[in-house]
Amino acid sequence: AQKITQTQPGMFVQEKEAVTLDCTYDTSDPSYGLFWYKQPSSGEMIFLIYQGSYDQQNATEGRYSLNFQKARKSANLVISASQLGDSAMYFCAMSQEYGNKLVFGAGTILRVKS
Amino acid sequence: EAGVAQSPRYKIIEKRQSVAFWCNPISGHATLYWYQQILGQGPKLLIQFQNNGVVDDSQLPKDRFSAERLKGVDSTLKIQPAKLEDSAVYLCASSLHGGRLQETQYFGPGTRLLVL
Secondary structure, eight states, rough: OOOEEEOSSSEEEESSOEEEEEEEEEEEOOOEEEEEEOOOTTTOOEEEEETTTTTOOOOOOOOEEEEEEHHHHHHHEEOOOOOOOOOOEEEEEETTTTTTEEEEEOOOOEEEEE | OOEEEEOOSSSOOTOOOOEEEEEOOOOOOOEEEEEETTHHHHHTEEEEETTTTEETHHHHHHHHEEEEEETTEEEEEEEEEEEEEOEEEEEHHHHHHHOOOTTTEEEOOOOEEEEO
16 A cells, blocks of 8 residues: 655744755555645645656756655655745655555645744 | 636534535546545545546545536535534645646645534
């Protein structure tokens, strides 16, 4: 069965600094996708970045990058140059070949300090 | 492009009452998902539709929850009768095709349900 583990319930980061949010996953399927979503207090889930299990390079999207270490089954999100608007809940999720349903971790609350 | 629309945004009911939530996906999206997010947890898939057919409802408590997507566009999720443990945010999402690993799901703002 698929499982996503996010071990950091909460994180603080100083504005303009970088922060890494941890995510480990468990699956026996060779083909899968990894997503990160941001959920501000308004409740909507906002897509940030995607990494496929066969992608050779780490994904990047603006200030977001995904540190994908397949052998260690980890997919950490790195946010560079943190902004106050980055304060939110962040979820790591995994999709698999059939159906594309997402399995989510428990999330990490990020607070950016000025 | 309009996003995923959901209504109502908030609902408070008493246990054993019934409630319904509505979702309108992004235009042209074939796949629609309903997720339940209990406070402090990540969302959990309840049901997935491909057009108007059900792809996955393995985690839907079918004794009290039902969902339909009759014309392959908007969808309704119903709870009857509600229990205290149904208090959660109900998120609707859609994707263009469904069934593809890399396909992004786009979420609506959610409906916050409180059962007293």
